[in-house]
Amino acid sequence: MPAELVRYFTLINGTGAEYDESFFCFYGLAELQSVAERFHDYHGSPKYSDLLHSWPDHARFYVIADYLIHTFAYAIWLGEDAAGSNPVYVLYGGEYRLIAENFTAFLALYKRDSAMLYLEDEEPPK
Numbered sequence: 001m002p003a004e005l006v007r008y009f010t011l012i013n014g015t016g017a018e019y020d021e022s023f024f025c026f027y028g029l030a031e032l033q034s035v036a037e038r039f040h041d042y043h044g045s046p047k048y049s050d051l052l053h054s055w056p057d058h059a060r061f062y063v064i065a066d067y068l069i070h071t072f073a074y075a076i077w078l079g080e081d082a083a084g085s086n087p088v089y090v091l092y093g094g095e096y097r098l099i100a101e102n103f104t105a106f107l108a109l110y111k112r113d114s115a116m117l118y119l120e121d122e123e124p125p126k
Contacts, residue, residue, distance in 0.1 A: 001078060002086045004103045023068045024110065035075050035091070038063045048073065050094030061089065064103075072118060076103060092119055 014028030035058040039048035048070070051058050061075035073091040088106040089096045099116045100106040109117055116122050 002103065005076070005078075005086070008103065019068075022110075022113065024065055025067075026065045027063065032062050032064065034059060035061045035063060038073075042070075044070070046071075046093030048091065048093060051091060051096065054094040055096050063091075064088075067117065074099075074106065074117075076106070090117060090119055095119065 009029045012026070014026045014031060015024075016028070017025065017031070019025045035048075035051055035055070039051055042048040057077075060077050060079040062078050063073050063075050065074040066072065067074075071092075074088055075091055075096075076088045077086050086102045087098055088100040088103065090099045097116075097119060099114075100109055114122060
């Protein structure tokens, strides 16, 4: 597990299954599940179980947060070489898109409420 994620779990460890004022819920270590575990039979809207068929790498990713009761979910790569790059993807049903190279970059997107968190393109600085 990358040092930045260990620090997060040690100091903050999620939002306690509560949504913050921006409607994000960050998971604690006990709530951390792979995409396959969390969504294997999720047939709500959006239908996240489609990821198990549309995303070849889903088994190496773990869901670390969601927005507005799973309108969007966010997953980080925790594979064999988890000390290396740990990309974060935004998920929506069977769709997935790379949004950050690591957890720290993901938190920076969250802090500035980036459009990338919602599967939109980043807006140029003004």
